[in-house]
Amino acid sequence: MTRILSVEDLRVSYATRDGRRTAVDGVSFDVAAGEVVALVGESGSGKSTTAHAVIGLLPEGGRVDGGAVRLGGLGDAEVDVAGWSSRRLSTVRGALVGLIPQDPVTSLDPVRPVGVQIAEVLRLHGVRDRSGARARVLELLERVGLDDPVRRAKQYPHELSGGMRQRVLIAIAVALAPRLIIADEPTSALDATVQKRILDLIDDLRAEHGTAVLLVTHDLGVAAERAQRLVVLNHGRIVEQGPTADVVAAPTDLYTRQLLADAPALADGFRAAPAPLYLRDAASAAGENPYAIVAAGLVKQFRVPGRESFRAVDDVSFRVRRGTTHALVGESGSGKTTTARLITRHLQPDAGRIALAGEHVDALRGADLRRLRRRIQLVYQNPFSSLDPRQSIGAIISEPLANIGEGSRAERRARAAELVDRVALPADVLSRTPRELSGGQRQRVAIARALAISPDIVVLDEAVSALDVTVQARILELLESLQQELGLTYLFISHDLAVVRGISRTVSVMHGGRIVEEGTTEDVFAHPQHDHTRELLAAVPGRTEVAA
Incomplete structure (x- = not known):
C-alpha cells in the first residue's frame, strides 16, 4: 500500500514566559493511501500540534525542533518537508494536503461569500479560467451535499448552519483533490446526526478517490468507528498505536483504557438510578407531590422580521420526578x-403551565x-x-x-x-x-x-x-x-x-x-x-x- 505520510521522531515546542515547552516529543506514525488514521487524546495531548506541524501551520511561538515529515506524491520519492518555509509549504497545502479545521466560524471569512472563498483556493493554485473555476465551485458545493449550489455560493458564512459551514470547509479542503486530508476535530461542535453526515461524506470522498485521512479527535467512539488505525497521544508522546480493532479490544496502556472507559458511545448499559427520593421515606412523603417539574402545553413563539412568527416550542408537556x-x-x-x-x-411562555414542586410559576x-x-x-x-x-x-x-x-x-x-x-x-x-x-x-x-x-x-x-x-x-x-x-x-x-x-x-x-x-x-x-x-x-x- 502506497505511503502518503510518514512522521518520524517529530518534536515540537512552544515559547512561554519560562522558556520553551515541549508539546510533541518523538512522535512517529505512517498514513497509507485510502487509510484513515486517528490521532486520539485529550486537550493538550499534542494531537492537533502534530497535525498542524505536518503542513507548517503551527501557531505563533510554535517550532519544529526535530524529526522528519515525509510526504509522498511530490515526485518519485518521498520528500521531507519538516524544514520547509511557510511560503514553500503553501505549494503543498491544498494541492497535496487538505485541511478541515475544527471551527467553521473562525475559519471562514465573514465578509466574503463562500463561493468566492472556494474559488480563491483554485486561483492560488493556478486556475485562471473564471468560468471553469465557477463551475468547479458549484460542482464542489453539490458534491458536499449542499442544496441549490448557485444560491449557496452567493451566501455569507453567517447565513449557513454549522453543518453547512463545515461542508464548505470540506469543499475547500478537497477542491484540488489532495492525496491527504487532515481533519482536525471536524465534527466536535456539531449535533450527532450532522456529525454522522459529515463523517460519512469524508468517508465517501476517501473511498471514491483513495484519499488518505488523518483524523484528529478526542472521542475514541468516533475514532473506533471511522479509523483503521489508532495513534493514542498523552502529554506529547505516543502511548499506544495499532489496528483499531486490536486497540479497542485489548488496550495495553492505562491511559488508553481510561479513554475507552470514558467514551460514552462505547459504554455498556444504562444508569442504574436509585429510587426517586419521594419513595425513600414513604411515611414523610405521603400525600406529597412526587414531581419536581411539571410542564403542560408550553408554547413559545418568536417574531422574525419580514416573516411569520416562528413557533420554537409547540405544546410541550413532560414531568420530572424529584431526585x-x-x-x-x-x-x-x-x-x-x-x-x-x-x-x-x-423566558415567559405564550401558553401553558409550569409547576415546580406543585407550585405554578408560569405567571410569577x-x-x-x-x-x-x-x-x-x-x-x-x-x-x-x-x-x-x-x-x-x-x-x-x-x-x-x-x-x-x-x-x-x-x-x-x-x-x-x-x-x-x-x-x-x-x-x-x-x-x-x-x-x-x-x-x-x-x-x-x-x-x-x-x-x-x-x-x-x-x-x-x-x-x-x-x-x-x-x-x-x-x-x-x-x-x-x-x-x-x-x-x-x-x-x-x-x-x-x-x-x-x-x-x-x-x-x-x-x-x-x-x-x-x-x-x-x-x-x-x-x-x-x-x-x-x-x-x-x-x-x-x-x-x-x-x-x-
Whole structure:
C-alpha cells in the first residue's frame, strides 16, 4: 500500500514566559493511501500540534525542533518537508494536503461569500479560467451535499448552519483533490446526526478517490468507528498505536483504557438510578407531590422580521420526578434550549403551565420571580462565556448569595470555599480568574455557582458538550454524586444520546419544537418508536461495527 505520510521522531515546542515547552516529543506514525488514521487524546495531548506541524501551520511561538515529515506524491520519492518555509509549504497545502479545521466560524471569512472563498483556493493554485473555476465551485458545493449550489455560493458564512459551514470547509479542503486530508476535530461542535453526515461524506470522498485521512479527535467512539488505525497521544508522546480493532479490544496502556472507559458511545448499559427520593421515606412523603417539574402545553413563539412568527416550542408537556434526571434530547433548533429557558423562567411562555414542586410559576413576576431563583438554577454550555473574566472564582461563586443579600461577606467567602471543595477543585482556585482554569475546571465553577443558594432543581443546558470525553466523564460523575448527596433534580439538555444514556432516568425526544417520543431512557433506546429517535440513535458513534 502506497505511503502518503510518514512522521518520524517529530518534536515540537512552544515559547512561554519560562522558556520553551515541549508539546510533541518523538512522535512517529505512517498514513497509507485510502487509510484513515486517528490521532486520539485529550486537550493538550499534542494531537492537533502534530497535525498542524505536518503542513507548517503551527501557531505563533510554535517550532519544529526535530524529526522528519515525509510526504509522498511530490515526485518519485518521498520528500521531507519538516524544514520547509511557510511560503514553500503553501505549494503543498491544498494541492497535496487538505485541511478541515475544527471551527467553521473562525475559519471562514465573514465578509466574503463562500463561493468566492472556494474559488480563491483554485486561483492560488493556478486556475485562471473564471468560468471553469465557477463551475468547479458549484460542482464542489453539490458534491458536499449542499442544496441549490448557485444560491449557496452567493451566501455569507453567517447565513449557513454549522453543518453547512463545515461542508464548505470540506469543499475547500478537497477542491484540488489532495492525496491527504487532515481533519482536525471536524465534527466536535456539531449535533450527532450532522456529525454522522459529515463523517460519512469524508468517508465517501476517501473511498471514491483513495484519499488518505488523518483524523484528529478526542472521542475514541468516533475514532473506533471511522479509523483503521489508532495513534493514542498523552502529554506529547505516543502511548499506544495499532489496528483499531486490536486497540479497542485489548488496550495495553492505562491511559488508553481510561479513554475507552470514558467514551460514552462505547459504554455498556444504562444508569442504574436509585429510587426517586419521594419513595425513600414513604411515611414523610405521603400525600406529597412526587414531581419536581411539571410542564403542560408550553408554547413559545418568536417574531422574525419580514416573516411569520416562528413557533420554537409547540405544546410541550413532560414531568420530572424529584431526585431524578430527565433529559431533553434533540438537534439544534429542536426547541430543547428554549424549553429549558421557559422552565427556569428566563423566558415567559405564550401558553401553558409550569409547576415546580406543585407550585405554578408560569405567571410569577417581580419579587416572586426572584425568589424562584433560589429553587432552580441554570448551568450553561460554555463555562468561559458565562463566567465574568474580570472576577475571581471566589467572587463568581458567591455572587448569587450577594444578589439575594444572604450572609455577610465572610460567610459568603466561607460558602464559596465549601463549594469549591464539594466540586473537587483545589482551594487556591478561589483567587484565580476563569482564564487561568481549564474547560473542565471552569464547568465545575459554574456548577458550584449554581449550587451556591441551595436550589432543588438544576437545569444543565449542554453542560458537557464542549468538553473532552475524559473531562466530560468526570463532570458527569460529579453531577451524579451531588444528586445523591443533595437530593437534586436535574433537567439535562443534550443533543448526544450516548451521554444521555449514562446520566438520565427518563428522556423526551424533541423535533421541530414538539416532543415526538418519551419514556424511560432504557425503553427509548431499546424500542424507539419515532423515525427521528431512530435517526438520533443511528448517529451515536460506536453503534456500528468498529472500523476494520
